[in-house]
Amino acid sequence: xxxxxxxxxxxxxxxxxxxxxxxxxxxxxxxxxxxxxxxxxxxxxxxxxxxxxxxxxxxxxxxxxxxxxxxxxxxxxxxxxxxxxxxxxxxxxxxxxxxxxxxxxxxxxxxxxxxxxxxxxxxxxxxxxxxxxxxxxxxxxxxxxxxxxxxxxxxxxxxxxxxxxxxxxxxxxxxxxxxxxxxxxxxxxxxxxxxxxxxxxxxxxxxxxxxxxxxxxxxxxxxxxxxxxxxxxxxxxxxxxxxxxxxxxxxxxxxxxxxxxxxxxxxxxxxxxxxxxxxxxxxxxxxxxxxxxxxxxxxxxxxxxxxxxxxxxxxxxxxxxxxxxxxxxxxxxxxxxxxxxxxxxxxxxxxxxxxxxxxxxxxxxxxxxxxxxxxxxxxxxxxxxxxxxxxxxxxxxxxxxxxxxxxxxxxxxxxxxxxxxxxxxxxxxxxxxxxxxxxxxxxxxxxxxxxxxxxxxxxxxxxxxxxxxxxxxxxxxxxxxxxxxxxxxxxxxxxxxxxxxxxxxxxxxxxxxxxxxxxxxxxxxxxxxxxxxxxxxxxxxxxxxxxxxxxxxxxxxxxxxxxxxxxxxxxxxxxxxxxxxxxxxxxxxxxxxxxxxxxxxxxxxxxxxxxxxxxxxxxxxxxxxxxxxxxxxxxxxxxxxxxxxxxxxxxxxxxxxxxxxxxxxxxxxxxxxxxxxxxxxxxxxxxxxxxxxxxxxxxxxxxxxxxxxxxxxxxxxxxxxxxxxxxx
Ligand code: SF4
Numbered sequence: 179x180x181x182x183x184x185x186x187x188x189x190x191x192x193x194x195x196x197x198x199x200x201x202x203x204x205x206x207x208x209x210x211x212x213x214x215x216x217x218x219x220x221x222x223x224x225x226x227x228x229x230x231x232x233x234x235x236x237x238x239x240x241x242x243x244x245x246x247x248x249x250x251x252x253x254x255x256x257x258x259x260x261x262x263x264x265x266x267x268x269x270x271x272x273x274x275x276x277x278x279x280x281x282x283x284x285x286x287x288x289x290x291x292x293x294x295x296x297x298x299x300x301x302x303x304x305x306x307x308x309x310x311x312x313x314x315x316x317x318x319x320x321x322x323x324x325x326x327x328x329x330x331x332x333x334x335x336x337x338x339x340x341x342x343x344x345x346x347x348x349x350x351x352x353x354x355x356x357x358x359x360x361x362x363x364x365x366x367x368x369x370x371x372x373x374x375x376x377x378x379x380x381x382x383x384x385x386x387x388x389x390x391x392x393x394x395x396x397x398x399x400x401x402x403x404x405x406x407x408x409x410x411x412x413x414x415x416x417x418x419x420x421x422x423x424x425x426x427x428x429x430x431x432x433x434x435x436x437x438x439x440x441x442x443x444x445x446x447x448x449x450x451x452x453x454x455x456x457x458x459x460x461x462x463x464x465x466x467x468x469x470x471x472x473x474x475x476x477x478x479x480x481x482x483x484x485x486x487x488x489x490x491x492x493x494x495x496x497x498x499x500x501x502x503x504x505x506x507x508x509x510x511x512x513x514x515x516x517x518x519x520x521x522x523x524x525x526x527x528x529x530x531x532x533x534x535x536x537x538x539x540x541x542x543x544x545x546x547x548x549x550x551x552x553x554x555x556x557x558x559x560x561x562x563x564x565x566x567x568x569x570x571x572x573x574x575x576x577x578x579x580x581x582x583x584x585x586x587x588x589x590x591x592x593x594x595x596x597x598x599x600x601x602x603x604x605x606x607x608x609x610x611x612x613x614x615x616x617x618x619x620x621x622x623x624x625x626x627x628x629x630x631x632x633x634x635x636x637x638x639x640x641x642x643x644x645x646x647x648x649x650x651x652x653x654x655x656x657x658x659x660x661x662x663x664x665x666x667x668x669x670x671x672x673x674x675x676x677x678x679x680x681x682x683x684x685x686x687x688x689x690x691x692x693x694x695x696x697x698x699x700x701x702x703x704x705x706x707x708x709x710x711x712x713x714x715x716x717x718x719x720x721x722x723x724x725x726x727x728x729x730x731x732x733x734x735x736x737x738x739x740x741x742x743x744x745x746x747x748x749x750x751x752x753x754x755x756x757x758x759x760x761x762x763x764x765x766x767x768x769x770x771x772x773x774x775x776x777x778x779x780x781x782x783x784x785x786x787x788x789x790x791x792x793x794x795x796x797x798x799x800x801x802x803x804x805x806x807x808x809x810x811x812x813x814x815x816x817x818x819x820x821x822x823x824x825x826x827x828x829x830x831x832x833x834x835x836x837x838x839x840x841x842x843x844x845x846x847x848x849x850x851x852x853x854x855x856x857x858x859x860x861x862x863x864x865x866x867x868x869x870x871x872x873x874x875x876x877x878x879x880x881x882x883x884x885x886x887x888x889x890x891x892x893x894x895x896x897x898x899x900x901x902x903x904x905x906x
Pocket of ligand 1: 206207208209210211212213239240241242243244245374
C-alpha cells in the first residue's frame with residue numbers, strides 16, 4: 179500500500195545516509211507551494227527540516243513556518259492516545275477498540291432516535307493538504323449519511339468557487355497571473371510576505387515578484403495596510419477602506435470601458451451579458467466610489483490607463499476580498515477585469531493551470547442549481563455557513579446532536595465562541611480527530627489522535643489547478659507514527675468497520691491509494707509506483723506549465739460554452755450591492771474604526787499557537803494594531819491595555835502602533851485565543867485575544883451567495899481598559 183518509513187537503517191528510501199543520520203526527501207503541507215524539504219531523521223526520530231536544494235521546482239526555497247513544523251511534530255502536548263472524557267471532565271486514555279466502540283454506540287443511538295439529519299461534520303483546512311485523509315474522510319461522511327457539513331472554507335474562500343462557477347461554469351477555474359511575463363500585476367487583499375499566496379501556488383512568490391519588478395513589471399497591491407513590498411524592491415500599496423473592493427473593481431472597469439479598453443469582439447465570441455455587466459458598472463465611476471473606498475479618483479483613472487496601455491497585465495485577489503460582505507461579486511469583477519479587457523489566456527495575463535488532471539470538468543456546475551431551501555433560508559449547497567453552526571445545534575427544529583470534527587478548531591476559528599461552546603456542550607456526541615487537544619477537543623466526548631504530515635505518506639494535492647509550475651510528488655511517512663497516532667484514512671475506515679459498514683480495512687491488503695492511483699493515471703498518465711520510486715530521490719513528476727491558447731475551449735463549462743459577464747444568479751446580490759453602497763457611505767462618519775483580520779509570519783490559522791519559537795521577540799500577545807494618529811486621537815499609547823468592542827462582542831488586548839495601516843482601520847491576527855486550551859501549555863500561557871469574538875453570527879453574518887463569513891471591515895471601538903477619572 180505504499181507506506182514506506184525511513185529510519186537509520188533504511189537506505190532504500192534515502193538520498194544520503196550516515197550511521198547516525200538519515201535524510202528523507204519530503205515536502206511541506208502547510209500552504210500551497212508544497213515546498214520540497216529534507217527531513218533529518220536520527221534513530222527513527224525527526225530532528226530537523228531543511229529546504230531541499232535539489233528539488234526540481236522549489237529549488238531550496240522554504241519559509242520559516244515550514245521549517246518550524248518540526249516543533250509541531252515533536253510537541254510534547256500532542257495527542258498520543260485515543261481518549262474518552264468522563265462526566266467530571268477528566269480525560270482517560272483508552273485503546274482504539276474502546277474509543278471506536280464508544281463512538282459507534284453514541285452515533286447509533288443518535289441516528290436511531292433522531293435520524294441521520296441529526297448528524298453533522300466540520301472539516302478543517304489541513305484536510306486540503308492530505309491526499310488520503312481528504313479522500314477517505316469524505317467517504318466516511320458519505321457512508322454515514324451525514325446531512326449537514328461545515329468547513330473552514332466558509333471562513334476564507336467559499337466565494338471564489340461560487341464566482342467561478344457562475345462565470346466559467348466550473349468552481350475549479352481560477353486563472354493565475356503569468357508572473358514570468360506580466361508587465362502589470364494588480365494584487366488585491368493579499369500580503370505575500372506574511373502568507374505567500376492563496377489560490378496561486380508558486381514557490382517563493384516574493385522572489386518571483388522581485389524578479390518581475392527588476393525587469394520593469396509594475397505591481398499594485400490593494401490593501402487597507404501598506405504592506406512591506408517596497409522594502410522587497412516590489413511595488414507599493416494602494417490603500418483602500420476594508421470591504422469596499424467590489425466598488426473599487428467596478429470603478430476600475432468603468433474607467434477602463436470609458437477608455438475603450440473592453441475587447442468587444444473577443445467578448446462577443448466567447449462571452450455573454452456584456453450589456454448587463456455595463457449596466458451594473460454604470461453608477462460606479464472613479465468619482466462616485468472615492469469617498470467609500472478612500473481612493474482618489476485620479477488614482478483609479480491612472481490605474482485604468484495603465485491597464486489599457488499594458489497588454490500583458492494580470493490580476494490576483496485573495497482572502498482580503500474573500501472575507502468581505504461581497505466576496506463573490508468582487509471575485510466576479512476580478513475575472514471580468516481579466517476577460518473583458520483581453521488579458522485572460524494571453525502571455526503575461528491570467529492563465530489556467532491544470533495540475534494532475536484538467537480539473538475544470540470536475541468542478542462543472544450551474545449556479546441556479548447550487549442552492550437549497552433550509553429552515554435558515556436559501557443556502558448554498560455543500561458546506562453550510564460556519565456562522566450558523568451554533569444555530570443548527572441550539573435553534574433548529576431538527577437540531578444536530580452528533581458531530582465529527584476533523585483537523586479543525588471551530589470553537590476558535592468561527593465567530594461566536596461563547597455560543598458555540600454552549601452548542602457543543604449540548605451535543606450527545608462530539609468526536610474530534612486532531613493532532614492536538616485543541617479548544618474544540620476539550621469539549622468532545624471522544625478524541626482520536628491523528629498523525630502529522632511527517633508521520634503519513636502523502637501526495638501534494640493542494641496545487642491542482644492553481645500552480646504556476648505544477649508537479650506531482652509523493653512522500654513516504656518520514657518517521658513511524660508516535661504512540662497510538664493513526665492517519666485519518668485509517669481512522670475513517672476503522673469507524674466504518676465498527677459501524678458494520680464497508681471498509682477497506684476488511685480487505686486482505688487494504689490499499690488506501692487505489693482511487694488516487696486511478697485518478698493520477700487517468701488524469702495525467704502518472705504511475706503512482708513511479709512517483710513512489712521518485713520519492714526516494716525527492717524527484718517530483720513535472721507537469722505542463724500553464725500556457726495560453728486553449729482556455730475558452732478547455733476550461734469554460736457553462737451550458738453554452740460562453741463566459742458569463744453578468745450571471746443572472748447574481749440578481750439579488752447586485753441589488754444588495756447597490757444598497758450596501760448607500761449604507762456604507764452613510765456609515766462613514768459613524769466614528770467607529772474598521773477591523774481587519776490579518777495574517778502574519780508567526781501564526782498559520784491556529785497551527786503554531788503552541789510552538790515556543792514562534793513566540794520569540796515578545797510575540798506573546800495578539801495586539802490590536804492601529805495608526806499612531808488614530809491612537810493619538812483616542813488618547814491611547816503603544817502597549818496600553820484596551821477593550822475592543824463591536825456590535826457582536828468584545829475582547830481585551832493591548833495597543834500596537836502601525837503606521838502602515840490606513841487611518842480608521844485596526845487589525846488583529848487570526849489564530850489566537852487559547853485560554854480554552856489548558857493542555858496546550860505554550861498556547862495557554864500566551865493565549866492572546868481572539869478577534870473572531872468581534873464578528874457577527876447567525877442571520878446576516880455571511881454572504882448569501884457563498885455562505886462566506888463576514889470577517890473584515892467590522893465596525894469597532896477601542897477604549898482604554900480603565901478610563902482615568904478626571905481630577906481638577
Ligand atoms: S511557503 Fe508554505 S509550503 Fe513552503 S515552506 Fe513555507 S509554509 Fe511550507
